Amino acid sequence: MLKGLVGLVTGGASGLGRATAEQLLKQGGSVLICDLPTSKGSEVAKELGKNVAFAPVDVTAEGDVRSALQTTVDKFGRLDVVVNCAGIATATRTYNFKKNQPFDLKSFQKTIEVNLIGTFNVIRLAAGLIGKNTADADGQRGVIINTASIAAFDGQIGQAAYSASKAGIVGMTLPIARDLSKQGIRVVTIAPGLFRTPLMELLPETAIRDLEAAVPFPPRLGHPHEFALLVQSIIQNPMINGETIRIDGSLRMQP
Ligand SMILES: CC(=O)CC(=O)SCCNC(=O)CCNC(=O)[C@H](O)C(C)(C)COP(=O)(O)OP(=O)(O)OC[C@H]1O[C@@H](n2cnc3c(N)ncnc32)[C@H](O)[C@@H]1OP(=O)(O)O
Numbered sequence: 001m002l003k004g005l006v007g008l009v010t011g012g013a014s015g016l017g018r019a020t021a022e023q024l025l026k027q028g029g030s031v032l033i034c035d036l037p038t039s040k041g042s043e044v045a046k047e048l049g050k051n052v053a054f055a056p057v058d059v060t061a062e063g064d065v066r067s068a069l070q071t072t073v074d075k076f077g078r079l080d081v082v083v084n085c086a087g088i089a090t091a092t093r094t095y096n097f098k099k100n101q102p103f104d105l106k107s108f109q110k111t112i113e114v115n116l117i118g119t120f121n122v123i124r125l126a127a128g129l130i131g132k133n134t135a136d137a138d139g140q141r142g143v144i145i146n147t148a149s150i151a152a153f154d155g156q157i158g159q160a161a162y163s164a165s166k167a168g169i170v171g172m173t174l175p176i177a178r179d180l181s182k183q184g185i186r187v188v189t190i191a192p193g194l195f196r197t198p199l200m201e202l203l204p205e206t207a208i209r210d211l212e213a214a215v216p217f218p219p220r221l222g223h224p225h226e227f228a229l230l231v232q233s234i235i236q237n238p239m240i241n242g243e244t245i246r247i248d249g250s251l252r253m254q255p
């Protein structure tokens with residue numbers, strides 16, 4: 001049970017973030033959903049009941065994140081858990097020899113900006129607020145959970161930018177966990193395989209079927225709820241820290 005716990009979920013209007021918000025609420029927590037102003041965050045918050053609120057946030061904007069943290073304090077009194085789910089996916093070859101065109105640098109930068117720098121922006125600002133909590137009997141003040149991807153390890157053709165952004169999240173997990181350890185704040189990253197969300201539906205159905213068939217067991221896309229169960233487990237187990245955990249049915253993606 002996570003009764004009374006206050007969570008902030010970025011990308012909480014959709015997919016894995018939404019499922020996480022639902023699970024935290026089901027376990028008796030309160031949640032601030034942070035997502036782009038253009039997202040369905042406001043409708044989702046209304047749908048999910050009274051212990052949830054929405055804050056329009058671009059995770060790359062310092063002012064947006066600071067104001068969301070203030071909203072968490074105003075509405076729920078404090079912050080215990082951050083789950084970083086906001087992210088974007090891109091698929092472009094490093095050089096397209098058919099069109100004689102190199103990868104557009106702006107698109108590469110945008111992917112890094114949202115997925116990697118946006119995640120760090122939320123972590124660095126939220127840590128200050130979580131650090132103000134009174135420590136529990138174990139000395140813990142809170143938990144920060146990030147979302148990488150198995151593409152951090154076995155990125156496919158076209159995934160240079162996406163994989164780099166996610167590998168950056170994997171790489172910074174341990175040093176941030178070390179940085180925040182004196183304050184009793186844990187930092188853990190989840191590397192999901194393939195989950196059925198709007199982000200995946202950008203791929204053609206045939207590509208999804210091929211990827212699905214490559215998953216040893218269970219041979220299907222994951223349900224967002226299964227990601228949320230791992231989030232819950234990480235929150236509940238104080239020995240998990242500074243690590244990246246794959247949740248992928250033992251899939252290793254082919255080129
Ligand atoms: C979201 C997550 O976090 C989880 C994931 O990562 S899910 C995995 C997501 N994977 C992707 O997004 C893959 C992205 N890549 C692509 O969509 C495409 O490769 C691309 C759009 C970048 C390039 O497409 P393209 O240049 O038109 O290549 P295309 O002409 O289709 O294929 C050229 C060759 O490469 C192969 N190929 C291209 N993409 C491939 C892929 N993803 N897997 C295997 N082979 C691939 C093709 O089979 C083809 O082989 P042949 O020359 O032998 O016929």
Ligand SMILES: NC(=O)C1=CN([C@@H]2O[C@H](COP(=O)(O)OP(=O)(O)OC[C@H]3O[C@@H](n4cnc5c(N)ncnc54)[C@H](O)[C@@H]3O)[C@@H](O)[C@H]2O)C=CC1
Pocket residue numbers: 010011012013014015016017034035036039057058059060085086087088089114118147148149150191192193194195196197198199200
């Ligand atoms: N679905 C999958 O198979 C996998 C997803 N992931 C990662 O999981 C995370 C969640 O993805 P999904 O739920 O699948 O996608 P999704 O597209 O359903 O949800 C992503 C959410 O992030 C929000 N977002 C995008 N840019 C933002 C920004 N700058 N500021 C604030 N919010 C922003 C979007 O509005 C959206 O609501 C992403 O980081 C993705 O890379 C990783 C591996 C596999």
